[in-house]
Amino acid sequence: MLKLYHYWSSVCSQKVRIVLAEKKLDWESVHIDLFEFEQHQSWYLELNDKAVVPTLDHDGHIVTDSNIICEYLEDLHPEVQLRPDSPQSVSRMRKWMLISEEDLHGAISVASFNIRHRPRVLAKYSIDEVHSKLAKLGKSDLAETAAKRLDSGMPKAQEDAAFARIEQVLDRMEAGLHPGPWLLGDTYSLADISLMSYINRIEVLGRPELIGRKSRPNIASWWDRVQALESFRDMMAFRNPDRSDPVPR
Numbered sequence: 001m002l003k004l005y006h007y008w009s010s011v012c013s014q015k016v017r018i019v020l021a022e023k024k025l026d027w028e029s030v031h032i033d034l035f036e037f038e039q040h041q042s043w044y045l046e047l048n049d050k051a052v053v054p055t056l057d058h059d060g061h062i063v064t065d066s067n068i069i070c071e072y073l074e075d076l077h078p079e080v081q082l083r084p085d086s087p088q089s090v091s092r093m094r095k096w097m098l099i100s101e102e103d104l105h106g107a108i109s110v111a112s113f114n115i116r117h118r119p120r121v122l123a124k125y126s127i128d129e130v131h132s133k134l135a136k137l138g139k140s141d142l143a144e145t146a147a148k149r150l151d152s153g154m155p156k157a158q159e160d161a162a163f164a165r166i167e168q169v170l171d172r173m174e175a176g177l178h179p180g181p182w183l184l185g186d187t188y189s190l191a192d193i194s195l196m197s198y199i200n201r202i203e204v205l206g207r208p209e210l211i212g213r214k215s216r217p218n219i220a221s222w223w224d225r226v227q228a229l230e231s232f233r234d235m236m237a238f239r240n241p242d243r244s245d246p247v248p249r
């Protein structure tokens with residue numbers, strides 16, 4: 001039995017949900033509401049000591065970190081193949097996965113903070129309420145850091161640096177998608193899957209011009225192909241269980 005601890009709009013959770021959809025696997029959903037700070041609950045920290053989603057529980061075997069989970073699912077269910085055969089292609093695939101984790105993830109988190117995450121929390125709770133909520137959850141060091149960041153917001157210089165970093169990765173992707181249609185040429189793989197949710201987030205952040213046909217035509221065509229995938233649409237169909245949340249994507 002596969003059980004996924006995840007959050008509907010978290011980029012890393014979305015990555016794993018696309019793989020589950022590609023492989024048409026049955027899985028149980030345990031929704032961890034990041035905007036209720038549920039990732040800081042002590043029972044969840046036992047599963048994922050970084051207090052982040054996603055976490056996969058496969059018959060009691062716990063796997064964390066989205067790229068590792070994706071490859072775990074590939075090893076478990078290779079019937080729908082998302083990893084190429086040749087060592088050369090696998091190394092190229094893993095390089096893109098590493099780029100998603102090392103270069104894009106942090107930058108997207110920083111870029112999302114003032115525009116999306118902070119206003120979403122502060123529309124629901126005052127900073128004092130955030131502190132008392134975290135205190136009830138046991139208040140780990142990680143929770144303390146999260147509360148401080150909510151208090152002050154992300155400094156503008158850090159936000160600008162994050163967007164600059166995102167643009168660097170997008171330039172690399174634009175070049176990597178030539179001749180396409182996928183990052184490994186004709187082979188659709190975890191390389192593409194590892195980047196889809198970040199490209200979606202760029203649209204959500206109100207910066208579609210970064211992936212528009214004028215500025216980056218190869219990404220724009222790739223993005224059209226991605227949005228037409230049944231697995232991508234399946235992944236996006238998992239809606240926020242909190243219907244009071246005004247954020248649609």
Ligand SMILES: N[C@@H](CCC(=O)N[C@@H](CS)C(=O)NCC(=O)O)C(=O)O
Nearest residue numbers: 010011012051052053054065066067
């Ligand atoms: N390396 C981890 C990163 C996971 C991660 O940062 N998850 C975000 C959502 S995409 C999270 O849970 N953030 C909660 C928080 O920062 O409090 C992975 O790839 O799974």
